[in-house]
Amino acid sequence: MADPPLSRETLLPRLAAHVLEHGLAGASLRPLARAAGTSDRMLIYHFGSKDGLVTALLEHVAGMYASALEMAYPTEPAASRRDCAQRLLAIGRAPMFASFLRLWWEIVAGAATGDAAFRASAAAMMDSQLAWFEAHLPPDDPDPKAGARLVALAVEGALMMDAIGLGEVGEAGLAALEG
Amino acid sequence: MADPPLSRETLLPRLAAHVLEHGLAGASLRPLARAAGTSDRMLIYHFGSKDGLVTALLEHVAGMYASALEMAYPTEPAASRRDCAQRLLAIGRAPMFASFLRLWWEIVAGAATGDAAFRASAAAMMDSQLAWFEAHLPPDDPDPKAGARLVALAVEGALMMDAIGLGEVGEAGLAALEG
DNA sequence: CGCGCTATGTAGCAAGTGCTACAGATAGTC
């Protein structure tokens, strides 16, 4: 299958794919290496340590997420904040984001412990999302920045409800947004 | 020191305390046992397996959370949904909830993978919270159930922002709530 | 007393963890 250099850069996408599928919590060197077509030995060689690998991986995932957002749905403008939030929830629920979301909650949990790498990745992903949300607000929104923040809280809250199996609570909550 | 029977029931509070302090992800039998004053051998004896222990522990934590909420602040009624959300965020930020929140995001991450025990615990905790939120809405709220859901989305979103180090985003978002 | 039940300690196992020491291969440079 043509195995060229296998540097950090060629490795990262495969590692990210594995982590998106199997989660970050239980990811250990040997399975990761197998998925990427190398050995644990080489992962340490390229990334210095597992911590280094995880940090690089989190950065990479944040980048992937940003481009996934960029590619996703430049739909016509929403009619209201509520309408906007409901559409964004629907997009977030699309299959292409499912594995991102599973990983997202792991990253949030890691960030909650204070880990710097997790925080950086989470903040980067959230920044992308806030900008993207802002771009999807109704064009006549009185305060797009604040509006995007409110919509982000509500949509993230609803996605969390999805994660814990209470999707309808999220829907009901969004429906109660002003607009 | 009085070390009476040491049954499941006497063990669970100590195990919960350890998990609240050190997290659930890296919790392994031997440290847990040490913290609870037993051996890994006895944990397996009482709970059957680690899965059994985690399940019991999650149930117990959900119960603890419910009583923590019950004890917390029966403040005077809020003036609006926004006011309510801002107060509840302040309460959620209080030190006594910090370790609960760290654990909460771990539970959400576990639930996001589809694990039944994590989902059950998360749903139980969220149900307590929704009821509690509903009780704190302004008494003239037109639709308390929907209002509580909206407030829950926003507050949980804001707490998530806290977890990833973007607390001001949460504050700005809540400030944009109608009210 | 003796029997059986529950509770507990000691040792250990097979698997997996991150990481390292050592050796070799390859390739580019003088």
Added chain:
DNA sequence: GACTATCTGTAGCACTTGCTACATAGCGCG
């Protein structure tokens, strides 16, 4: 060709993981 720097495979180490086999204590009951 000799030397050096980059890359990679093989083995292994010390440790942790969940869990088990075995033995033993204690206690209630006939």
